[in-house]
Amino acid sequence: MASSELAATYAALILADDGVEITADKIVALTTAAGAEIEPIWATLLAKALEGKNVKDLLSNVGAGGAGPAAGAPAAAGGAAAATDAPVAEEKKEEEKEESDDDMGFGLFD
Structure with a gap:
């Protein structure tokens, strides 16, 4: 700067x-x-x-990552585990979507 x-x-x-x-x-x-x-x-x-x-x-709020407070900050330890599972669930949804494209009978290199 x-x-x-x-x-x-x-x-x-x-x-x-x-x-x-x-x-x-x-x-x-x-x-x-x-x-x-x-x-x-x-x-x-x-x-x-x-x-x-x-x-x-x-x-x-520099470390909060946005305008509001950090999500799950007041939650107990069990809430922290649920928060870390969310990105994994999103990845699985994306993988399922990609697999469904293969079911159409054509691919990128066919």
């Missing part, structure tokens, strides 16, 4: 930490005060990407 991109990201994090609305003008002002010159378009894009989002929540 280029230093100007990092500077814009750090500026957005500073604004979020202070509870200040993240805008392009504020990102540019912070980066300029820090001595890092960035193009205003990048500040605008970053501000629009973060618009309406709670940056602190985004950082807290």
Whole structure:
């Protein structure tokens, strides 16, 4: 990542930490005060990407894999085994689908 991109990201994090609305003008002002010159378009894009989002929540849920909490997190140990079986079940369905194509009487190399 280029230093100007990092500077814009750090500026957005500073604004979020202070509870200040993240805008392009504020990102540019912070980066300029820090001595890092960035193009205003990048500040605008970053501000629009973060618009309406709670940056602190985004950082807290980095490992969650999505917008919601991790699936099965409050479940007991038995729930963890069921979660690991789900990908295996999907693979079996895909294999069955592939086998059904062979039953049509033609294949890729016939």
